[in-house]
Amino acid sequence: MSGRIEARLAERKIELPNAPAPVANYVPAVRSGNLLFVSGQGPWFNGELRYIGKVGRDLTVAVAQQSARLCALNVLAQARAALGDLDRVVRVVQVQGFVDGIPEFAEHPQVINGASDLFVEVFGEAGRHSRFAVGSGSLPGNISVEVAAIFEVE
Template identity: 55%
Template sequence: MTGTIEARLAELGLTLPSAPNPVANYVPYAVTGNLLFISGQISKAADGTIATGLLGRDVTVEAGQAAARLCALNILAQAKAALGDLDRIAQIMRLTGFVAATADFADHPKVVNGASDLMVEVLGDKGRHTRAAVGVASLPMGSAVEVDAIIAIAG
């Protein structure tokens, strides 16, 4: 039986990918008390392809938002791996979005909205969160976007 959040994902036509494995010496998530910390998730699709490039040069804001949505789906996949059930999410507390961009690109918040919007679409008010959107020169594997998360666990 699927939970409420997984039913909402299905209703939106979204499928969670398998939780990605770390690409270096770190863990994908850690729990302390009622907080779940999820390591940065890059813009990797379920088929293994990665949305790559620099915003302001070869990636549009819209494509960057789609890349950020992939990051958010990977965050939810890690949350499911950590918690066993997405309905244990009490609140998305914080998202930090990193956008690979040219020095003159200034629309980082618009790009990271792709992740923020997905969280609210899927989780409703539980998806509303604090956030930072930061521009960087490059990201792992050439990814266009990376997002990490802090999530409050119910119960």
């Protein structure tokens, strides 16, 4: 693939992991009209699960931001697998971020900035999006962060 977005990824030395297989009874992405809904992605890199544990106890905010960035890379990998070409993304519409933090943790938005910053880096103004960043009591596999997204596509 050698489109505009792939060139931007290469220029920034950003490597997309292989799109992870679903771990339960769901599909990684669903297209409805001009929207692509990408299921929640954890911090997998080519079959290796990274960034395990609770933010605020096992991981710092800075490390959790890297976890969110890796989740966002997996979102992009799923979008590329579903669309065939990331140039078909018109804009990032919404990012949904879940952070497994200790009960007193309150910096969820800063953690999910790791994902948001990546989308803006990759898509420029089209990467600016609505979003939510919430805490959860736990996440599957004891992962620290999970990110899902909705894209407008052509």
